[in-house]
Amino acid sequence: MKSLKDIENMSLEHLEAVSLDETIVVPEDLMQKIQESLSRPAKRRVWMAGAAASIILLAGLGFGTARWQDEPKDTFDDPYLAYAELEKAFAIMSDGIRKGVSMAEESEAIIVRTTSVFSE
């Protein structure tokens, strides 16, 4: 019996000769068997993909609902007021950053002075 690779390597003329050879008997249920073997894994794949999609959808819905339930209420209805509050927050953060940078610069100056004293 020829393997699939042997059949793939056969020339077109050879294939045509085989197809015209009436001594070769084709099993009656060959077509049915081919169809069955083609449809079985495909059905399984569709089923598995459907199940996976359902799980992901349910998980997504679950997380979405949980997030929606604990979503706090907006403090402001007016975007201008919300932005004003945000500006205040940025100003507080900026003060913290500036304070940190100025302290780092002061420390750097002390380090430079100390280094110069030791190096003299």
Add this chain to the structure above:
Amino acid sequence: MKKIYAMAVLLLMAIGASAQEGRNIYNRYSDTEGVSAVYISPAMFKLIGRIPELNVEIGEGENMDLAPLVRTFSGFYMLDIENASVGRELLREVDSMISKGRYELLMEVKDDGDIVRIYTAGNDKTIESIVFIATEPDGTQFMCLDGTMNRSEVESLIAKVASSDM
């Protein structure tokens, strides 16, 4: 194939959990006595982003249009706590949140009993969250800003703010 599905579900769980930290802290303390709370939702950020003039002065004679940056924000949580014991409790909770490893310390300032810490979470290109916590003898302030901010833009803004004398 099963591994791919499991990874997809885990990814969903991780995405859901990642943006929850600031909100969880806000939800726990926002109704506590002696706590002022401010929340700005993603929908409100979209509206703020439509305000035509969002120019702010970030240095001497230098202005910046904050609208593009504001549109990348997806949540702002602020708690202003006057009660010292509630402030200490919140600080412990923030420390526990940070110890999970998602956030990294950007800056810490300790000055005469005052402590300011700024943490960021994200990757090399994007900042997903900024947490600011300041403790002073008369109170504690917690701020958490979530979004998908461009890291280089935020860092250059911080550098400009730091070098300005406003």
